[in-house]
Amino acid sequence: MNHRTLALAVPVPLLLAAPQHAWAQSNQIGSTAPAVYPNDKDYRALPLHLGSLDVTLGGEASTLYDSNIYAAPSNARDDVRFDISPRLGIKTAPAPVTFELNASGTIRRFVTHTTENAEAWLVDGDVNWQTGQNSSLSASVFSRRAIEDRSDPEARRNPDAGPRLINSLGGVIAYHRVATRTLLDVQADVTKFNALSSIDADRDFSAYAGQATFGLRVTGRAYATATAFVARREFRLEYTLSGDKRNTTTFGGRLGINVQPGGVLEGGLSVGVFRHDPDEPTTPGHTGLSVAGNLTYHPSRRTAILLDAFNGDVATFRVGATQRTDTITKLSVQQEIRHNLYATVSAGYRKTKYTGSGIREETWTGGGEVEYLFNRNMSVAATASYGSRSSDSSILKFDRFRGGVALRLRF
Numbered sequence: 001m002n003h004r005t006l007a008l009a010v011p012v013p014l015l016l017a018a019p020q021h022a023w024a025q026s027n028q029i030g031s032t033a034p035a036v037y038p039n040d041k042d043y044r045a046l047p048l049h050l051g052s053l054d055v056t057l058g059g060e061a062s063t064l065y066d067s068n069i070y071a072a073p074s075n076a077r078d079d080v081r082f083d084i085s086p087r088l089g090i091k092t093a094p095a096p097v098t099f100e101l102n103a104s105g106t107i108r109r110f111v112t113h114t115t116e117n118a119e120a121w122l123v124d125g126d127v128n129w130q131t132g133q134n135s136s137l138s139a140s141v142f143s144r145r146a147i148e149d150r151s152d153p154e155a156r157r158n159p160d161a162g163p164r165l166i167n168s169l170g171g172v173i174a175y176h177r178v179a180t181r182t183l184l185d186v187q188a189d190v191t192k193f194n195a196l197s198s199i200d201a202d203r204d205f206s207a208y209a210g211q212a213t214f215g216l217r218v219t220g221r222a223y224a225t226a227t228a229f230v231a232r233r234e235f236r237l238e239y240t241l242s243g244d245k246r247n248t249t250t251f252g253g254r255l256g257i258n259v260q261p262g263g264v265l266e267g268g269l270s271v272g273v274f275r276h277d278p279d280e281p282t283t284p285g286h287t288g289l290s291v292a293g294n295l296t297y298h299p300s301r302r303t304a305i306l307l308d309a310f311n312g313d314v315a316t317f318r319v320g321a322t323q324r325t326d327t328i329t330k331l332s333v334q335q336e337i338r339h340n341l342y343a344t345v346s347a348g349y350r351k352t353k354y355t356g357s358g359i360r361e362e363t364w365t366g367g368g369e370v371e372y373l374f375n376r377n378m379s380v381a382a383t384a385s386y387g388s389r390s391s392d393s394s395i396l397k398f399d400r401f402r403g404g405v406a407l408r409l410r411f
Contacts (some may be wrong), residue, residue, distance in 0.1 A: 006070055030060055030085075030408060032302045032371035032381055033334035033342040035296055035304035040339035043336040045410035053091045057411040059086040063406030064383075067169045069113060070159050071151040071389075071398040077159070080111045100126040108147065115162045130321030135177035144168045150264045151387060151398065153324075153352045153361060154317060166203075183258060193326045201316070203317050222258040226252045227270055227292075233315055245280040250313050252290045256274035257294075269293030270308065276313040278325060288313065288325055314352075322356040340373040361396055363389040371408075381406045 038044050047107045062083045068076035086109045091100045105121040124142035131137050148155050148164040156164045166173035169201035170191030170345050177184045188210045195203045209231040215223030230251040238246055252254045256270025274290040291311035298307050316324035347367040367385030374380070384403040 030381070030406070031342070032041075032369045033304070035298075035306060035334045035346050036302055036336045037101060037334075037342055038255065038339070038373065039301065039336060043340050043376050045265065045376050048093075049411065053095070054091045056089040056091075057087070058409045059084065060406050060408045061085075062406035064402055066400065066402050067181065068398055068400040069110070070157070071149075071400060072157075072159075073395055073397040076398075076400075077113065079113050079116070081116070082109050083107065083109075090321070096130045098128050100128075106147075113159075115160065118163055118165060120145050120147045120165075132177075135175070136180060137173075137175050139171070139173045141171040142169070142310055151363070151389070151400065153326075153396075157395075161197075164200060167194045167196060168192065169194075178260065182216045183213070183217070183225065183260075185211075185213040185215075187211050202235070202237050205315065206234050206236075207315075208232040208234075215258050218257075221263050221266070223258045223260075223300070225256050225258045225268065226253065227256070229274075244283065245278070247279045248276060248315075249279075250274055250276045254290055256293070264298050265295065267293070267295040268294055269307075274312050278323070283323075286313075286323060291327075304334040305361065306330075306332040306334065307384060316354070318354065318357070322354050325353045325355065327351040329354075342371045342373075344369050359396075360393045361389055361391040361393075363387060367402075377410055379408045379410075 004252065007029040039396075045056070045058075047056045060083070062085075063183045065078070065080050066191050067078045069079050069081075070077060086287055087102075087104045089100070089102045092098050101124075103121075103123045106119065108116075108118050108120070110116045122144040123141065124140060124144075126138060126140045128136055128138040144167070146166045146168065148162065148166060149274060150156070168191055169190060172187065174187040189207050192206045193204060195201075209226060209229070211226050211229040211361070212226065213227040215225040224334065227329040228251075230249070232250075235246045235247050240246060252272055252274030254270035254272030256268060256272075258268040259266050270292055272290045273287055275285060275287050277285040289311050291309050293307065295307045296304055297306075299324070308328070310326065310328045312325065314324045314326045316322055319326075328348070328350050330346060330348040332344055334342070334344045336342055344367065345368040348363075350361075350363040350365075352361040352363075354360070365385060365387040370382040370383040371379050382403075382405050384401075386399075386401050389397055
């Protein structure tokens with residue numbers, strides 16, 4: 001299901017082209033190296049079998065030091081936070097039609113800055129119908145409350161107000177078919193975003209998106225692909241205070257490659273163009289580079305190298321003729337060091353450009369994590385990360401270090 005942890009300023013085309021290895025983890029107990037985790041069956045968590053149902057239970061308790069909890073340019077305030085995150089998953093036995101239900105939550109508490117305390121949750125349900133030997137039809141619905149990260153480009157910066165909380169409700173329907181020489185993927189989704197605070201009413205909007213990909217096999221598991229996509233954003237407050245329309249439409253196409261799972265390389269990468277058209281006739285539209293991709297390379301059984309990439313327009317809530325484009329790339333290496341010890345290191349880059357205002361931001365991140373499994377049901381992980389943002393606006397710059405430990409339980 002396509003609903004990773006979302007900031008309110010969400011790149012809608014990214015919802016349609018997000019890394020499947022990220023979605024697969026969205027409602028599972030955290031793991032340091034899921035692309036290689038775990039190969040030893042004695043350390044692989046097993047579900048509980050209740051009749052025809054597979055049930056997974058677990059959770060994570062973590063503590064994290066944050067050197068700059070408000071992502072402030074100066075006078076940074078540090079703190080320690082505690083998170084408790086339970087998980088529940090229920091899945092029917094393999095059959096032509098399968099059902100899955102997941103529920104998760106997070107209770108977050110800070111030692112000193114208690115205004116940052118918050119709760120988040122996610123509930124989703126999926127149904128998958130294997131319509132043929134090489135085709136399937138799936139549908140998903142979800143309801144979520146997300147905690148906006150203070151480092152997001154358009155996040156709340158008032159330290160006295162607490163983090164912004166966003167409710168979202170949505171659904172996805174998708175069709176997938178792989179034939180001898182062709183590939184077909186069609187997907188449509190809708191998401192309604194609602195910021196809880198009444199002062200954020202201008203941030204409430206609905207996103208409608210659709211995408212279709214056609215591929216021709218070029219060799220083995222690889223297909224050359226052509227993708228067309230469209231996204232529509234409709235805001236609850238349709239007009240700005242000055243009377244300008246706020247709704248927008250984005251459409252475009254990309255060419256690329258898709259490698260089906262099961263080999264040394266899997267995933268897809270495509271490049272093309274997008275066109276962003278505001279409803280407001282006095283606001284000019286713009287055309288830009290569209291990139292969407294997620295590739296996983298397995299140079300060995302114990303190693304996975306992951307690349308995620310996106311470039312496209314993003315919903316923005318700044319007034320006037322401002323439009324926003326994000327460029328996001330992330331490279332990760334996941335490693336099985338030994339049968340019960342795993343590690344991952346990653347580096348990321350994000351460039352945000354506001355057409356109209358001329359403001360640009362660049363954010364670099366790096367981090368690593370190590371996880372030790374005591375057995376298939378219990379593990380402990382240590383993590384550290386650093387992020388730095390530069391900007392044309394001095395008030396948007398920040399540097400931040402985070403480090404912590406987590407206890408994970410899986411049943």
